[in-house]
Amino acid sequence: MKKLLAVLLTMGLVLGMTGCSGGSGGTAGGAAGDDPALSEGMETTESSGKVETDIKVSEDKIQAASEETLGDWEVAYTEKYAPSGEEEYTWGFIDMGFEDTFTTKIRNTFVSYCEKNFPNVKVLEADGELDPNVQLQLAENFIAQGVDCIIIIPQDADGCVGVVDTCMAEGMPLVCLNSVIHSDHLEKEIGYVGSSNYEAGKLQAEWLIENVDDTDPVVMCYQKGSDGYDHSAQRHNGLFETLDAAGYNYDLKAVLISEYMRDIAMTNAEDWITSFSDEVQVIPCCNDESAMGTLQAYQAAGLADKVKILGIDANQDCLKEVKAGNIACTVFQNAMGQAKWGAVSAYDACVNGKKETVSFSIPFETVDAKNVEEYLD
Numbered sequence: 001m002k003k004l005l006a007v008l009l010t011m012g013l014v015l016g017m018t019g020c021s022g023g024s025g026g027t028a029g030g031a032a033g034d035d036p037a038l039s040e041g042m043e044t045t046e047s048s049g050k051v052e053t054d055i056k057v058s059e060d061k062i063q064a065a066s067e068e069t070l071g072d073w074e075v076a077y078t079e080k081y082a083p084s085g086e087e088e089y090t091w092g093f094i095d096m097g098f099e100d101t102f103t104t105k106i107r108n109t110f111v112s113y114c115e116k117n118f119p120n121v122k123v124l125e126a127d128g129e130l131d132p133n134v135q136l137q138l139a140e141n142f143i144a145q146g147v148d149c150i151i152i153i154p155q156d157a158d159g160c161v162g163v164v165d166t167c168m169a170e171g172m173p174l175v176c177l178n179s180v181i182h183s184d185h186l187e188k189e190i191g192y193v194g195s196s197n198y199e200a201g202k203l204q205a206e207w208l209i210e211n212v213d214d215t216d217p218v219v220m221c222y223q224k225g226s227d228g229y230d231h232s233a234q235r236h237n238g239l240f241e242t243l244d245a246a247g248y249n250y251d252l253k254a255v256l257i258s259e260y261m262r263d264i265a266m267t268n269a270e271d272w273i274t275s276f277s278d279e280v281q282v283i284p285c286c287n288d289e290s291a292m293g294t295l296q297a298y299q300a301a302g303l304a305d306k307v308k309i310l311g312i313d314a315n316q317d318c319l320k321e322v323k324a325g326n327i328a329c330t331v332f333q334n335a336m337g338q339a340k341w342g343a344v345s346a347y348d349a350c351v352n353g354k355k356e357t358v359s360f361s362i363p364f365e366t367v368d369a370k371n372v373e374e375y376l377d
Contacts, residue, residue, distance in 0.1 A: 092142030109339035132159030157230035191357030201238025225286035265293030288318035
């Protein structure tokens, strides 16, 4: 059973990090770079610089705060990045939007981790309201307040370029969590801690290829994320490019935009039930909220046993449906890992004053009936 990780607490025990003491459905909940394997600038455990997308970065699988429980990659990270110090810092955290449950989970974990491990850091939280213009204004406000570092979960890869430009012009350290910003400064002067959404779609495709026979064309519909979002395109491309590369035999009947929302996904699925009855065999979804809305529509129509639904994020309600056999699989996105290593990146930038802020790669993990118990609370 997955629990909160002790890995960064272990960093404090093993490597002398100061102040280690005792101590949330979403919308987008996604992060991605344009390169399906993430860019070479991210920290990895290989000297070649190639990201290992199959390594286990899920710190919450670790039960004991002892060095022996750490994976090799975790030991390497903690040995290289265990910043400590007594100087007080104030950080500005700009969430994508407080209404987004997944990014709220990241934000809450970030704040909690800082309270436990960086008691000399004060975190100011701000609601980006799912608007890049609001996020830019908040960044400008934080700079005017004199914060020492800004952490942002960007709402839009292109719309938030202004945040990068403003921070660069003002010499303000900036760490992007969960979602990328389309800037040449990312993973250089600007840190990025997140996961490849292309990999999430690829994992969905690999599960489908392994588990659903395609002797006859597999009839599919797809619940797509909001247009204009980098993570929407990457999850879609990772899925269908992988299926096509493998020569998988499928018949895509429809693609509708769910906006990452349960109610919209439910309406989309109801339309498919009206149009195709029980013909649809598989519905991959851009996130778990969309998967849950799809399930609700098919359950209401008495057709839930006719369709395999695939999600992304591994939210607890979706995991329960995986265990019950109602959802075929989901893909675990490590909010805790992103939050904690994001805090390390920000602290490292403040303490060391580096021109290049460290970036960390956090891979996705496939969850189905075989391993769902590991992820349930």
